[in-house]
Amino acid sequence: MMLNSAPASFCTRANALLRKNLTFQKRNKKTNIRLILFPLFLCILLVVLQHLVDNQLDKPEFKCGCICTNDSETCGDSEKVCGVQYSDQNQVLACAVPNPPEWPPLLQLPTGEFWYYTMLFTADNVSFGQMVTDNMFPSELTMNYTDIMASLATNVLGSGVTPDSNNFIEPAFTSDRPIFYLQTHCPQDNFSFPDIYQIGGMQQYANSFSYKIAGFTVEKDIICARGVNLWWYSASEINHQLYLQEINTIVSAFDFLNSNENGFNVTVWYKSNYKGVNDFGPTELLRFPRSVNLISNAYLQFLLGPGTKMLFEFVKEMPKSETPIRIEIASLLGGLFYTWVILQLFPVVLTSLVYEKQHKLRIMMKMHGLGDGPYWTITYGYFLVLSVIYMLCFVIFGSVLGLKFFTLNDYSIQFVFYFIYINLQVSLAFLLASFFSNVKTATVTAYIGVFGTGLLSGFLFQFFIEDSSFPRGWIIFMELYPGFALYRVLYEFAQSATSGSNSGTNGMRWQDLSDNTNGMKEVLIIMFAEWIVVLFVAYYIDQVFSTGSGKTPLFFLKGFQKKPLSSFKKLSIQRQGSNVLAQMEKPDVIQEKEKVEQLLLEPTIDHAIVCDDLKKFYPGRDGNPGKFAVKELFLAVPRGECFGMLGPNGAGKTSFISMMIGLTKPTSGAAYVQGLDIRTHMDGIYSNMGVCPQHNLLWENLTGREHLLFYGRLKNLKGSVLTQAIEKSLKSLNLFHGGIADKQAGKYSGGMKRRLSVAISLIGDPKVVYMDEPSTGLDPASRKCLWNVIKLAKQDRAIILTTHSMEEAEALCDRLGIFVNGSLQCIGNPKELKGRYGGTYVFTMTTSLDHEKDVEEMVQQLTPNANKIYQLSGTQKFELPKEEVKIANVFQAVEVAKRNFTVFAWGLADTRLEDVFIKVAREAQAFDTLS
Ligand SMILES: *[C@@H]1O[C@H](CO)[C@@H](O)[C@H](O)[C@H]1NC(C)=O
Ligand SMILES: *[C@@H]1O[C@H](CO)[C@@H](O)[C@H](O)[C@H]1NC(C)=O
Ligand SMILES: *[C@@H]1O[C@H](CO)[C@@H](O)[C@H](O)[C@H]1NC(C)=O
DSSP: OOOOOSOOOHHHHHHHHHHHHHHHHHHTHHHHHHHHHHHHHHHHHHHHHHHHHHHHHTSTTTSOOEEESSSSSOOOGGGEEESSBTTBOHHHHHSOBSSOOOBOOOEEOOSSOOSEEEEEEEOSSHHHHHHHHTTSSOSSOOOOTTSHHHHHTTSEEEEOSOOOSSSSSOHHHHSSSOEEEEESSOOOOOSSOOEEEEETTEEEEEEEEEEEETTEEEEEEEEEEEEEEEEOSOHHHHHHHHHHTOOTTEEEEEEOTTOBTTBOOOEEEEOOOOOOGGGOSSGGGGGOHHHHHHHHHHHHHHHHOTTOOOOOOOBOOOOBOOOOOOOOHHHHHHHHHHHHHHHTHHHHHHHHHHHHHHTTHHHHHHHTTOOHHHHHHHHHHHHHHHHHHHHHHHHHHHHHTTOHHHHTSOHHHHHHHHHHHHHHHHHHHHHHHTTOOOHHHHHHHHHHHHHHHHHHIIIIIHHHHHOTTSOHHHHHHHTTSHHHHHHHHHHHHHHHHHHHHHHTSOOOOGGGGGOTTSOHHHHHHHHHHHHHHHHHHHHHHHHHHSTTTOOOTTGGGGGGOOOOOOHHHHHHHHHHHHHHHHHHTOHHHHHHHHHHHHHHHSOOSSEEEEEEEEEEEEOOOTTOOOEEEEEEEEEEEETTOEEEEEOOTTSSHHHHHHHHTTSSOOSEEEEEETTEETTTOHHHHHTTEEEEOSSOOOOTTSBHHHHHHHHHHHTTOOHHHHHHHHHHHHHHTTOSGGGGGGSBGGGSOHHHHHHHHHHHHHTTOOSEEEEESTTTTOOHHHHHHHHHHHHHHGGGSEEEEEOSOHHHHHHHOSEEEEEETTEEEEEEOHHHHIIIIIOEEEEEEEEOGGGHHHHHHHHHHHOTTOEEEEEETTEEEEEEEGGGOOHHHHHHHHHHHHHHSOEEEEEEEEOOHHHHHHHHHHHHHHHHHHO
C-alpha cells in the first residue's frame, strides 16, 4: 500500500483538530448540557422571581383599589375610599390621585418629645431682632371646630415624626404620636383640656379633636409646648452651638443679618433628619417651608401690627395619574446574574486548555505534526463558536421568556458587545492557561475569580458607577479589568431596560452610545483594545514558554541576533581532552563517529537519523555542579533499523529523546532527521515523526479509534486509506476485538493504553519513530504481539527504542547502544556485543554438598582459568572462557562426573545480554569515578 507522506496541509490539520474537538465535545455531553442549561436555569429563575414579585404587587395593598371605611368587608360604593388611604402609602404610588388631600403645614421638630422647643437667634440690631421674634409664637390656641383642619394652620404646629417622600399623606397625622403646638406660654388650668401628658416631668394639657382622613374619622391629640427664643451674639456662635449638639430641643436658628424696617434679610438654619448615605433626597425638606413662613409672618407683624397675617393654609401634593408599580427583577438583579452567566464560560475554556497542557497532549499533538497555526486557529475558533452558541442560547432564552433586559435593548448592540467580550474572554483564557499546569488549580482559581468578580462588581463597582462624584478616570481604570467592563455593559443594559420599560419606550439604541453618561463607548474601546493586546501577549507567551517551541523571548527579532559563541563550547573542549582516553578504548563508538562524519560530508537519504556531536548540558543550580546529560553523541541510524538504547536510569536516554523530539534544545551539536536539522526545522520533522512517550498521553474520553483518526488525519491520511490504516493498526495491536477500539481511553487498562500509544506512534507511516519503553506494563502475550508489530514496522523506517528489557532489545533491535553517563559506551548488534564483552560460558551444576569439591576439580580440568561466580548449598556457577573450552569437552566431562557422583542438575549457558549490560555499565561508572 502506497501511503502519502507529504506533510498535511494547514486545512487538513485544522480539520483533524476540529473533528477531534467535536468528538471530544460530543463525549462531554453532560458538561455541555449543564453549561447550556445554566443560563436557561437562571432565566427561568428570574422569570419565577418576577412572577412572585408581580404576584405580590398584585395584592390589594400594593394595587390601586378601594377599601371600606367602616372596618367591614362589605359596604356601599359611597363608603369606599380609593387611592389615598389611611396610613397607607403603597396605594398612593399606584393609584391616580386627582384630588390630593390638604394638610396643615408643620414644623419639623426634633424626634424626642419635650415640653418646650428652642429657636436660636442673632441679629446685627438686637432690639430690632427681639421685636420681630416676639411675634413668632401666638399666646393661645385658636380653633374653629367647624373646620378643624383649616383652623389648625393659624397655630404653630410641629411634629417630630419623620416625613414621607411625598405629601399625599402626612405621617404626623396618621401616626400615634401627638402633634405639638408651640406657644409663648402654655395654659395652666385643666378645665378645658381633657388629656394630660407627662412630658419631661411637666404636665402638659392636650387638646383633642377628631377629623376625617381618607374616609376614616381619626381622634388626634395636640399638645402644647413652649416656644423659647434663645439669643446669641453672632452667627458663628450659633453655628458652634449647633455643631456641639448640646441642646436637643432646637427647631431652627435664624440670623437677621442687616435687616431693618426697610428690608428683611435672614439666614435660616434648618435641621433635617439626615440618616445616612442611602437616605438623601428631598424627603426631609418637606416641612421646611413653615419655618420660613413663621419668620416672615413675625416680620410682617412687626411692620404692620398683630392683625396682619400671611396665612400658610395647607400643603398639598400635585395630582397624579395612575402608575402601577412594576419591579423589573431581571434588570434589578440582572447585572450580577448575567455577569455570572457570561463569566461562567471562562473556567470552561481555561480548564480545557490546561487539561491539554497538564496531560502534555498539546506537545503530543505537536510531535505528530500539528503546528501552532492550525492549533491556535482551530482552538480559538472552536471556543469562540462554543461561546457564541452559549451566548445565543442565553439571549434567546431570555427573549423567549420575555425578559425586558433582552427585548428592549437593540439586539445589534447586544451582539456587538457580547461578541467582543467573549473574544476577550477566550483570549484571556489562552493567556492564563500559560500560567497553570494543573487542571484542579485552574478550575478552583477560575471559579473563585468568577464569583469574586461578580460580587465585587455588584456590591462595590456599582456604587462607583452610581456615585456621580467618583472620578470617571478611576472608573475607566477599573474597567480595564475585563470583569468590571462586562459588569458595566450589563449594568447599562439593565438601566436602559428599566427606564425603557418604565417610560414605555425602547432600551439602548446605537445613538445612546454617544451619550457620555453611560460610558458604553469607553467600555467598547477598552474591551476591543484589550482583546487585541491579550491575544497577542497570549500567543507570544505560548511561543516562548511552551515546551517544544524552543523559542527565545526575542524570537521575533531572530534576524538581528548574532550567533552566540556559547561558553558551553569551551567547556566541552576542555572535557574532550579527558575523554580521549575513554574514546580510545571504544573502537565501535569511534567507528560510529567516523561514519557520521562521512555521512555529513556525503549526505544520503538512507540514514533517517544522524546525530553529530550532540550535547546537552544542565547548568548547576543551588550550588550543585552542572551536568552533561548527553555528551559527544555520534549516531547514525539508517532506515529499516531498530536501534535500541540501553542504559541504567539517569544515563541520559530521556534527555537524548527529548532533544530529538524537540522538547529541549541541544546545548551544542546537531542532529538531522530525514536531512532536517532538529534545531531549526522541527516543524518539518514533526510531520514525519512518531512518538510513543514513556507515559501514555491520551484523552480520557476519546476512544482508541478516535485517537487514531485524529493522529492519522494529522499525518495526512484521508478517506479509505485512513480507515484501512486504522483497522490494520488496531488489529495488529490486538485492540480490535471486543469493542476495545470504541471504548474510551480512560477505561483502558495500562496495557491497552500502552498498545494504543504504540499504534499512535506508528500511524501515518512516519519515517522516524521514537519509542520510550513501549512494553512496560504489558502481559507476555501483548508484548509478543507488540514485538511483531514493531518488527513489521521497522522495515521501512528508523526506530529508536529505549528499554530495560534485554529480552526485548535482543528480539527487536538490529543494533544496540549502551548509554552510560551521557555517552555511548558501545554500539553493535546484540551478537557482536555479547561476543566482545561476554566471551564466556556460564556453567552451572547442582550436586549434594559432599561433592562440591569434585565439581570444582572437574571444572579445573576443563580450564584452569575458570572463575567461580556463585556457590550455595550444592549449586555452583563458573565462568568458562570461550576460547579455552569446547562444548563437546564439557558434555564429556559431565558424563564422566555423572558416573562418579549424583548430579541433580547441570547447565551450560552462553553469556546473556544482561551480563554484557551490567559489565559495561559497571566499567563505565568505575572509569567515570576515576577520571
Ligand atoms: C435698631 O432697630 C430699631 C428698631 O427698628 C431702630 O429704632 C434703631 O434705630 C436700630 N438701631 C440701629 C443702630 O440701626
Ligand atoms: C369657623 O369656620 C366656619 C367655616 O369656615 C366659618 O363659617 C365660621 O365663621 C368660623 N367661626 C369663627 C368663630 O371664626
Ligand atoms: C443680606 O445680608 C448679606 C450678609 O450681610 C449681604 O451680603 C447681602 O447683600 C444682604 N442682602 C440684602 C438684599 O440686603
